[in-house]
Amino acid sequence: MNEQPLWEVFIRNKQGLDHKHVGSLHAADARTALESARDVYTRRMEGISIWVVESRYIHASSPEDSGSFFDPANDKVYRHPTFYKLPDEVQYM
Amino acid sequence: MEDKNxxxxTLMLADSSLIMGQRLSEWTGHGPILELDIAITNIALDEIGQARLLYQFAAELKNKQEPGSKATEDTIAFLRDAWDFKNLQISELPNGxxxxxxLKxxxxxxxxxxxxxxxxxxxxxxxSDVAEKALKEVTYHVRWSSDWVRRLGDGTEESRGRMQKALEYLWPYTQEFFEPEGYEWDGIFENAGEDFFENMKAGWNKEVSLVLTEASLTLPESHTYMRKGGKKGLHTEHLGHLLAEMQFLQRAYPGCEW
Structure with a gap:
């Protein structure tokens, strides 16, 4: 049964929070993947909602691109919203 | 009299869950893939969890009836013999x-x-408290097992053949499900009328047949010999072996804890 496709599992553990990637599993179809995700990843009350996505539909950046992808952001501190003066009346930003 | 019923x-329900759980736990480490190994073990644990709650209540009743009997969930589970068990026979059958x-x-x-x-x-x-908790668990078991019955029945020639064989083996053990014993007394249920068990049976039949049809499986002929008696302590040869393993420690080392 090893030829079954791989699925990535995302779980939301509280209302209002995002789904987080928790791991992967093998399953023949989406319904089984959901059931297996329930059985494997929510045994200890970790979740209230599950997403499964077949791994082949996830396109990832590759490690060798990381220099050109991410390093250029290092010296651009002006992109951080830390240069504004906030009026005192604004309490939560 | 009522308390005895x-x-x-309660024992009939508890024993069916415990024996089912014990039997399914044999799959631990042997599932076809890791995910399914965990899935079927979860079901085994659900069953044992239900059994524990029911035995705790049974022990309470027993101690009330026979003060000084010092019954606990453990004495009831580990210190009775096969003929005292009231589980449905289907739960003790080998996993195959x-x-x-x-299908079981x-x-x-x-x-x-x-x-x-x-x-x-x-x-x-x-x-009713146990039922409320257990109902959610078995609803998932229904979903999970129905998916597998459909998938294998409506699968390859090999899987369909095996499911059909399993169906012929297990079907005769389903007859006793809705044949009430004397202790399945109407005070246990709210407004149990005359056709109470008949209605449950009809509901069960309808749901089960629907899935079996979708799975393109054929029900055995109606004149098949139907097995019964589990609810009053008549069992197949398999229960004794299962209990020998399950009860060994408490029998050999009474009161042993770890």
Whole structure:
């Protein structure tokens, strides 16, 4: 049964929070993947909602691109919203 | 009299869950893939969890009836002999292959869903509390096992053949599900009329047949010899072996804890 496709599992553990990637599993179809995700990843009350996505539909950046992808952001501190003066009346930003 | 009925009925439910759980736990480490190994072990644990709650209530009843009997969930589970067990015979049958195991879960879970579905309205609070918790668990067991029955029945020639064989093996053990014993007394249920068990049976039949048809499986002929007696302590040869393993430690080292 090893030829079954791989699925990535995302779980939301509280209302209002995002789904987080928790791991992967093998399953023949989406319904089984959901059931297996329930059985494997929510045994200890970790979740209230599950997403499964077949791994082949996830396109990832590759490690060798990381220099050109991410390093250029290092010296651009002006992109951080830390240069504004906030009026005192604004309490939560 | 009433308490004795409640006690025996509680044992019947508890024993069916415990024996099913013990049997399914044999799959631990042997599932076809890791995910399914965990899935079927979860079901085994659900069953044992239900059994524990029911035995705790049974022990309470027993101690009330026979003060000084010092019954606990453990003495009831580990210190009775095969003829004292009232589990449905289907729960003690060997697991066989994956198909036979999932079909066994399928039949039992559908029975439990009917039973717990009525029991949540029981005037006996301990039972209705257990039913409320258990109903959610068995609803998942129904979903999970129905998927497998469909998938294997409507699968390859090999998987269909195995499912059909499993169906012929297990079907005769489903007859006793809705044939009430004397202790399945109407005070346990709310408004149990004359056709109470007939109605549950019809509900079970309808749900089970629907899935079996979708799975393109054929029900055995109606004149098949039907097995019964589990509810009053008549069992197949398999229960004794199962108990020998399950009870060994408490029998050999009474009161042993770790």
């Amino acid at each position: 409640i006690y025996e009925y 292959d994956w198909g036979q195991s999932v 879960i399928f039949f039992l879970a559908h029975w439990q869903r009917q039973m717990y579905g009525k029991l949540i309205y029981s005037p006996i609070k301990n039972l």
